[in-house]
Amino acid sequence: MKSAFDAAAIRARAEVAISVALEAGREAARFRRDSNPGTLAVENKGLQDFVTIADRKTEQAIRDGLLSHFPGDTFMGEESGGRSGEGGTWVVDPIDGTTNYIRGFRHWAVSIAFVAGGKVEIGVVYDATEDKIFHAVRGGGAFKDGIPVHAAATADPANALVILGHSRKTSFDDHLALSKRLHERGMDYRRTGAAAIDLVRVAEGAADLYYERHLNAWDMLAGALIAEEAGAIVAMPGVDRLLADGGPVIAHSPGLTGEFAFILDIEGL
Template identity: 35%
Template sequence: MIEQNSSSIIGSKSFTAVAINCAAKAGEWIATKLGNYAQLEQKSSSQDLVTEVDKGSERLIRKLIATHFPTHAFLGEEGVTAGAAAAIEALDAVKDQEYVWIVDPIDGTTNFVHGFPFFCVSIALAHHGEVIVGVVYDPIKDELFVAEKGKGAYVHGKLMQVSKEADLNNSLIATGFPADTTHALPRNMKGLQHLIPQVRNVRVAGSAALHLAYVAAGRLSGFWEIGLNSWDMAAGVLLVKESGGTVTDVSGEPYHLGVRNVLASNGNIHVALQQQLQSADK
């Protein structure tokens, strides 16, 4: 799918191949558990859920990665206490590591719990803080989105390109409803209310990683959300960038792993979209 070079191989093990293998194995197992989970717990709120399947998926991925790259750091959602402060602290703890795997074992757990078929496995690898591999796997549609820095992004083995819309009024945008109902959700809702009359339509499907993959594939013109964590978007951000899109925070500042308020687009509408969100904030 993607040509290898010496910068992406350690001991003849391709970073990208390992990420794909982990996502595929975890996704296959997750699909067998759809409608068949045993334990449901709330984390920060009733909108922030976790099952034993999330935890099992993360254990599986972590074990597989450690088999190939035992010295690499690992940052997974289920290994971090709920809440923004804990997520920021967890990222800070690994930021100086040479290689960090950033994993969301099920992005879209609420969808998984309800049997709504829009969730995925998201796996990224950062090198000195820069994402160099991103894999998003949708086990229900059997869609594998793969990006390697500088080598493009692919789905079904075909090169992806972002959409061509040049105006907001012709654009299909996506967002999410943050689990943080005190700060992030009200801010996101202000943006949503402001944007709806400006765009063709808005979709809210419940997985930031898949929304970003859809921007990369040209199925969405743009996506934004307030209060995300690094594991929600690291892989998806690389997909968008390698498909020719643009990713910043909502204020227009460059993306980095610490960004929590993300804005991704096909590039053509980015400035206009960012300005409308800033206007909503005011």
């Protein structure tokens, strides 16, 4: 399916999304600091109330910021739901890495993707660790605060750093087996808890692989496009399937394709 949006329309949306993500991300960071959830009661309800407020406030600000400029677009958010439309759809995770956010571990993100014609056309990720914006427009490369970024040139698995996500919807035994296999190949690995950030780490060459067996579309679409435009090899199901059901994603530096081919076989990608 061909997108109904020309290059100028996509570029206009990208510029607004960058501005909205930066403002929303900084406001979420301020809310976290000012609320000081460390002083809240430790019961789950107190923390959950805090993060629900933060998520909803951030998502509403993103929705308002995007749709005030492009009222004909549709919106799908982690908090408010929604469906993809016939034209273009914004797919948003207002705070990706909510547990990190609650605890003050600054490995969290704002993730905004724009989907049209069955493809991700725009990806924008606010990186709270550095107060930076990553973005990509399909076919135009990937950028961090306007500076091009590129996937790593790593070819030796002994020099590789990989990031593995894990969803409770999938087998933890499989996750451990994969970790063991990569460890035996000499690779160092991490699990950090925010898919959007993990994908942009591959995009900027700080990591050589990100893989998770199940994510929702709003967790992965923006980061996956940024990684792909940075030269990483990215595989995931089709956008329509991801919007409906979620699924796996793998992004890795091109020099290690042979090392990670078995993951593609596992997922049938």
